[in-house]
Amino acid sequence: MGYTKQAIKGISWVGAVRVVIRGLSIVKTALIARILTPFQFGLFGVTTLVFALVDIITETGINIFLVQQKDDVDKYINTAWLISIVRGVVMAILIVITSPFVAGFFNNQDAVQLLLLMSFVPLIKGFINPSIIKFQKEMQFGKDFIYKISIFFVETIFSILLVFLMQSPIGLVWGMIISALFEVYLSFEMMSPTPKYKFEKIKFWEVIHQGKWITLSGIFNYLFQHTDDVMVGRLLGTSSLGLYDMAYRISLVPIYDLSDTVSRVTFPVYVKISDDLKRLRTAFFKSMIFLSAVTIIVGLILFLYPEQIIVLLLGSQWVAAAGVLKILALFGVFKAFSAASSAIFLSLGKQNIVSMISVIGFLGLLITIVPFVTLWGLEGAAFSALFGTFLTLPFTFYFLYKNLYKNE
16 A cells, blocks of 8 residues: 555645644744843743753653554553653653752743743643544544644743733743643543553553663754753853744744654654565655755755844844854754654664764764854854754765665
8 A cells, every 4th residue: 555645645734734833933933022032032941941851851752652553552552641641740840950950050040930830831741641642653634733733822822912911931931831731631632542540561661661762862862952052051141042042943943844744744654664665765765855855945045034034033133143043044954854864763663873863963063062152152053053963964874775775
């Protein structure tokens, strides 16, 4: 059975999700950028940095594990839910414990209040019904569209409203909390089976064992994505972090989102045809031709017109981020290819390769970030991210060749 039509349909649905979400995100960002200052955005950026780190170091890889299973996944739902709840509790505790240290590191005590409030987000999200992974596994992307758009719409409306009323980034965190509560409700309303509190030791350790490489990959991917943020915030200040974070988002939103769209659809397809290398190669090359054509065009637009794009979207107070955006446009193109290639390795059960490539990218960033930021400021951080991503490409090409042509 061919999966081309299913893949095209899936890309259309997931692409529609991305378009609508990013459309709302642009509206949300444009409105909030005219209410909050770069310093306030930087303050919220510190909060999301901590949230993302705690999210990664507690990652179990359970969603990847469930999609990789070629038989029915219902037998793992109870275990998946229990792991998710425990993980949410652990994340909340870690955020609370580390909040004063984070505030001290960034020399900004205002971050403590935001972090304490943010701790409720993972606690609530831990109760989401893990059966929603079947949207991706069974390629039910129409339902996934309704699910994701509904959640993001709720977050957007409440975030804008609360930021306007509070004139503070606290409104953004409250928007996330309300959205998390709504997501828990919707996950049980839209998908079955309903999980139960039931500990199954064998399944528990099976999931944890398979997910260890995903956890390692996630940690180094986080370090790669956010070490530059941390150093900018530490060396150049919270306002500079706000500028850098906004440029980073603009560069990755259109490019990386497209890559993630293709990966989400092709991953379950790759799993189904992973025993046939010829079909797997053909499917991969088709997806990469499409992805490369679009990302290069978008990257060129961002590279050629960074100042105009920033003024149009955010206003003139953010124009200092134009030079950073120009460099990050190139970074986004390379990053999109690297991210899309991960779906192939995961479909073949090669989580260790994804981890290895993440480590290489992080090391490239680590050895250049301080000297580059010292020499060139914000642009130096962007150059460091670009260098780290470029460094991963030879290894990605090598492992793709080795795994897709191993019997030839």
